[in-house]
Amino acid sequence: MLGDNRYGKAEIRLVHVARDSPTHELTDLSVSVALGGDLAAAHVEGDNSGVLPTDTQKNTVYAFAAEHGVGEIEDFGLRLARHFVGSQPSITWARVTIERYPWERLGPHSFERSGAQVRTARVTVTGDDAWVVSGVTGLVLMNTTDSEFVGYIRDRYTTLPEATDRILATAVTAAWRHACAEPTDWAASWDGARAALVAAFAGTYSKALQQTLYAMGTWVLAERPELAEVRLSLPNRHHFLVDLAPFGQANEGVVFHADDRPYGLIEGVVTREDAAPAPGAWEASWSF
Amino acid sequence: MLGDNRYGKAEIRLVHVARDSPTHELTDLSVSVALGGDLAAAHVEGDNSGVLPTDTQKNTVYAFAAEHGVGEIEDFGLRLARHFVGSQPSITWARVTIERYPWERLGPHSFERSGAQVRTARVTVTGDDAWVVSGVTGLVLMNTTDSEFVGYIRDRYTTLPEATDRILATAVTAAWRHACAEPTDWAASWDGARAALVAAFAGTYSKALQQTLYAMGTWVLAERPELAEVRLSLPNRHHFLVDLAPFGQANEGVVFHADDRPYGLIEGVVTREDAAPAPGAWEASWSF
Amino acid sequence: MLGDNRYGKAEIRLVHVARDSPTHELTDLSVSVALGGDLAAAHVEGDNSGVLPTDTQKNTVYAFAAEHGVGEIEDFGLRLARHFVGSQPSITWARVTIERYPWERLGPHSFERSGAQVRTARVTVTGDDAWVVSGVTGLVLMNTTDSEFVGYIRDRYTTLPEATDRILATAVTAAWRHACAEPTDWAASWDGARAALVAAFAGTYSKALQQTLYAMGTWVLAERPELAEVRLSLPNRHHFLVDLAPFGQANEGVVFHADDRPYGLIEGVVTREDAAPAPGAWEASWSF
Amino acid sequence: MLGDNRYGKAEIRLVHVARDSPTHELTDLSVSVALGGDLAAAHVEGDNSGVLPTDTQKNTVYAFAAEHGVGEIEDFGLRLARHFVGSQPSITWARVTIERYPWERLGPHSFERSGAQVRTARVTVTGDDAWVVSGVTGLVLMNTTDSEFVGYIRDRYTTLPEATDRILATAVTAAWRHACAEPTDWAASWDGARAALVAAFAGTYSKALQQTLYAMGTWVLAERPELAEVRLSLPNRHHFLVDLAPFGQANEGVVFHADDRPYGLIEGVVTREDAAPAPGAWEASWSF
Numbered sequence A, B, C, D: 001m002l003g004d005n006r007y008g009k010a011e012i013r014l015v016h017v018a019r020d021s022p023t024h025e026l027t028d029l030s031v032s033v034a035l036g037g038d039l040a041a042a043h044v045e046g047d048n049s050g051v052l053p054t055d056t057q058k059n060t061v062y063a064f065a066a067e068h069g070v071g072e073i074e075d076f077g078l079r080l081a082r083h084f085v086g087s088q089p090s091i092t093w094a095r096v097t098i099e100r101y102p103w104e105r106l107g108p109h110s111f112e113r114s115g116a117q118v119r120t121a122r123v124t125v126t127g128d129d130a131w132v133v134s135g136v137t138g139l140v141l142m143n144t145t146d147s148e149f150v151g152y153i154r155d156r157y158t159t160l161p162e163a164t165d166r167i168l169a170t171a172v173t174a175a176w177r178h179a180c181a182e183p184t185d186w187a188a189s190w191d192g193a194r195a196a197l198v199a200a201f202a203g204t205y206s207k208a209l210q211q212t213l214y215a216m217g218t219w220v221l222a223e224r225p226e227l228a229e230v231r232l233s234l235p236n237r238h239h240f241l242v243d244l245a246p247f248g249q250a251n252e253g254v255v256f257h258a259d260d261r262p263y264g265l266i267e268g269v270v271t272r273e274d275a276a277p278a279p280g281a282w283e284a285s286w287s288f
Helices: A040-045 A054-068 A073-087 A186-203 A209-223 B040-045 B054-068 B073-087 B186-203 B209-223 C040-045 C054-068 C073-087 C186-203 C209-223 D040-045 D054-068 D073-087 D186-203 D209-223
Strands: A002-010 A012-018 A025-037 A091-100 A103-107 A110-113 A118-126 A130-143 A168-178 A227-236 A239-241 A255-258 A263-271 B002-010 B012-018 B025-037 B091-100 B103-107 B110-113 B118-126 B130-143 B168-178 B227-236 B239-241 B255-258 B263-271 C002-010 C012-018 C025-037 C091-100 C103-107 C110-113 C118-126 C130-143 C168-178 C227-236 C239-241 C255-258 C263-271 D002-010 D012-018 D025-037 D091-100 D103-107 D110-113 D118-126 D130-143 D168-178 D227-236 D239-241 D255-258 D263-271
Touching: A002 A040, A002 A054, A002 A091, A002 B209, A012 A054, A025 A054, A025 A073, A025 B263, A040 B209, A054 A073, A054 D255, A073 A091, A073 A118, A073 A130, A073 A186, A103 D186, A110 D186, A130 A186, A168 A186, A168 A209, A186 A209, A186 A227, A186 D103, A186 D110, A209 A227, A209 A263, A209 B002, A209 B040, A255 D054, A263 B025, B002 B040, B002 B054, B002 B091, B012 B054, B025 B054, B025 B073, B054 B073, B054 C255, B073 B091, B073 B118, B073 B130, B073 B186, B103 C186, B110 C186, B130 B186, B168 B186, B168 B209, B186 B209, B186 B227, B186 C103, B186 C110, B209 B227, B209 B263, B255 C054, C002 C040, C002 C054, C002 C091, C002 D209, C012 C054, C025 C054, C025 C073, C025 D263, C040 D209, C054 C073, C073 C091, C073 C118, C073 C130, C073 C186, C130 C186, C168 C186, C168 C209, C186 C209, C186 C227, C209 C227, C209 C263, C209 D002, C209 D040, C263 D025, D002 D040, D002 D054, D002 D091, D012 D054, D025 D054, D025 D073, D054 D073, D073 D091, D073 D118, D073 D130, D073 D186, D130 D186, D168 D186, D168 D209, D186 D209, D186 D227, D209 D227, D209 D263
Parallel strands: none
Antiparallel strands: A002 A025, A002 B263, A012 A025, A012 D255, A025 A091, A091 A118, A103 A110, A110 D130, A118 A130, A130 A168, A130 D110, A168 A227, A227 A263, A239 A255, A255 D012, A263 B002, B002 B025, B012 B025, B012 C255, B025 B091, B091 B118, B103 B110, B110 C130, B118 B130, B130 B168, B130 C110, B168 B227, B227 B263, B239 B255, B255 C012, C002 C025, C002 D263, C012 C025, C025 C091, C091 C118, C103 C110, C118 C130, C130 C168, C168 C227, C227 C263, C239 C255, C263 D002, D002 D025, D012 D025, D025 D091, D091 D118, D103 D110, D118 D130, D130 D168, D168 D227, D227 D263, D239 D255
16 A cells, blocks of 8 residues: 655756846755655556656756746745645645755855855645745864763763763754744844854853753744744764873873764754644655 | 754664684674653753763663674664663663675675665664564666656646656665564565565566555565565666767667766655554654 | 876766667766876967867767777777877877776666676776776775784884784775786686685785785786786774673674774785886876 | 885874863864885785884874874974884885864854865875975865856867856865975965965966866965975866756856766866976875
8 A cells, every 4th residue: 555655856956146247146056856745646557647757846946046046945945845736736745955055255256165064944835834944954063171971870881981071063953943934034044043053052061962952942942033943963973082191191181083983963852832833844744 | 842852872883793603604783772761851951860871872782792692683673772761761762773784705704795785674662662664775776678757747847758768777775664573584574575675676667666666665565474564765866868869879778877966756655554554663753 | 387187077977788689788887088188278378279078078988888889898998098099189198997886687677786896997098008907996805803913013102902813804996907908808807806806805814904915916916917017905994892891791803893984004016026017007197 | 026005094083172271272183194114024924023003103193192282284294204204114104194174263162164175284204305295175166157168179079069158166176295394384375375276266267177277276386485386186067057948948157057977177287397396295106
């Protein structure tokens, strides 16, 4: 029996150059489209009469960029998702996921890629609803002190010594749900949320990465009333103090080995108390 | 307000050598642990009294491998997950996700890595329930004919010509839920499921990758009565026929460009009709 | 002052399907072309009159695959490199580097990607000379015993204990130069060289990875008289014995942590005594 | 017969925190060591009496960071390389290659990773000589106009139309050799060289990526008298104009597809006329 399903074109690499003035504007995106609806015939019989090809989805992304410009990625996602649901009877669910890569201006038509940090948007549209989730990934942060880890459970497999001063480093993936999908100043909202994440990370004396995660989520909600919920995934990028005693050297928080694997992984959700849950904003009907 | 959360140690790279006989046995794993439970104090106050450190989780994985051996990854996952939930009152949910890398024997104690295909298991244990999901990732398959794509929706953004003979290629990620978590012959089950996936891919004349996906899911369920549900994620690795007409050459399905991005992505679930849904087997309480 | 230079199209992903019989043959390649010659005007003045565009190089690769088939990658590389040097007066040096990805047959027109191991060829052609280097990359090997490491230099920074029984694991990148570029049975040569590498790795009691490297090189030359030189790059993929003493467990070569970084890296050349050096086979006039 | 060889520890991930004042300084490096010398016995007989273990090399890197601090990576590399050659009679050649990852200050002890651009140094020391090469990798640049490509060779495989206005984008890997290895203001030198590269890229009306490469090399040498030679590797990251005519839309340099593979690859050397060649600065005695 066929259960939930979806299909689409992933990672459409769209670069848009606004050339209306001698000072060009550059937008560099990866756009992924996923569609759902009445697709049982395609699965069971190979009848494609309800299938909008993924090639056409790709064309639509490019054509919309030319027709309407791109603008904020949340708006671009909403425009695309509404088009797919609105124009094809067989399509009743659309999700457009966008990554925007940062570039810094060098001159009127010259640019340099800046940073690993990527701005993200995930827009989901059904016949009745629309949800907008904005976010960031690849935001790598480190505190060289003001982090400890003590007072945890000890069992027969415990060897970790308590740490009263350690490095805390992570690569933030965070996403925050807008309470409503109406157009707003998406850029100001994103800038504010990102700034709150960074300020909370840098400003929290951390007794656990969980505490930092919770602080980051609550600061975002405190700063941005238009947001209802924040989800965070924080790998704990371990920095181990190197034992230099065999060489007669002290090492008081100076020389570290940055380890690759394994790594801690802390994930959590922070929601506004009065916010109604909106699972449709996040998942497809199922996740892998 | 703190919502759902979990934490753990990810990608513990465990290699186990059974040396009981001169012919060694090699097991090469990446093990990830995620735990949930009564962790609000850690988040809100930095009180770690309910936190089993991720370092201890790592130690436990290594110690269990020494104490009990590894055996089938589903059993190893169950043993670990039950330990975490059973030994710590604050921990009420545990998921152990394992990747097993394939090696081929060259001699009594010599081995060669074989294939990109990875065997996976995801075991979830709560106080009341346990679920086992087995799977595969990195299984790359290609049919050089017996694939077509016609009869789809046409709109103003359509340029794709119908194809009556094309390459169909994908990198299978699939996972299947066992109807029950009791010990069974996991290896035979996995071999059978994998063989069914491959046979369905190779044996289906495909009118759409969706049709192939559905065939793969149904063949697995038909072959393996112990399984209740199959989830598949199939990227459509596009192979575009190169236009050689400018050089006066025909190209009837002979010379292709293997493209990277964008790619189609087809995902779906196939369930046994009488199977009760088991979302807990798949997701944490929330997904990103 | 302009020094050495070269340019070309890299990573042309060519898939060729021979459909002469109902049993299709599949060839899956990444082809990179680099050309050199009289290109000062392009660099200094932007005068492209001596430049064969990289786009045309790509077209040529596809067109040659259709015209002549692919065959062995050494032959395909020679055909292409000779074409570039032979047809354009400004081009006096051509290197064609090819990776061939392995597929296993599932049926008359169905295939499965098999293994991470990639067959390589690097063909260099000048007006006067031609060199063929064949090789392999991604060949991952492990011995679970018969490896030790003792008797090394000790200085004030030494902490490593001697090991009399350890895991030895590596991912082989090796390349071997054919004494002559005349057509030969490239496939048999490659199979033999690869088999010699594997046999030497598995069959050598290793006192140092250097010793294993040297054995691998000498076995290849002993087995394959048509080869003049072997170059090997062997990362030492460290497997560290986990200390289980804190849990009251022994660990005599059973439970290991497979570490990522740092890793040892052992590189060396083994040549036949009477072989004339042929730097042109390996490097461009300069390397990065 | 054993030919050239070298061995060492690669990708030692060293993080150094200078905590002398409340405002911490962060240095984040990947250090790779390669040594050569009288190592025939290790290869041929497994006699390690001339081998300084790669584990000891790693310890030395950490211990030196604690003893002397890190400072500029060129100095750190020189100190390490001279130590290895100077302290072990069997070691007569040492190369230390360092990548430094950029971080931006957020507060007195808080930092954010900034940019994909990595500063590099490669220091080579023998008994008689020392060479210092500095460089950059991951510097991604784009001009949205002022680039053309016309006047190239046309043959029977040509299909590329001439372009009088195109995007030019690349990810710069460049390295420049210091005329002398004496201590200097490495940071000012690097800043100046990097600025010259960027200014040349942005300021050159490009008739070919080769022309841009040459301009970048010559600007660096013009700006920095202490440098003798620049080597550049510039992938041409193709941005293809999307054909929107089927949808009745013009597309005059506005909507592009950023392609992955294949890509052009342009490499070249620019040297000061009076500079003596210094192959030892770049290569080991051989390259792969």
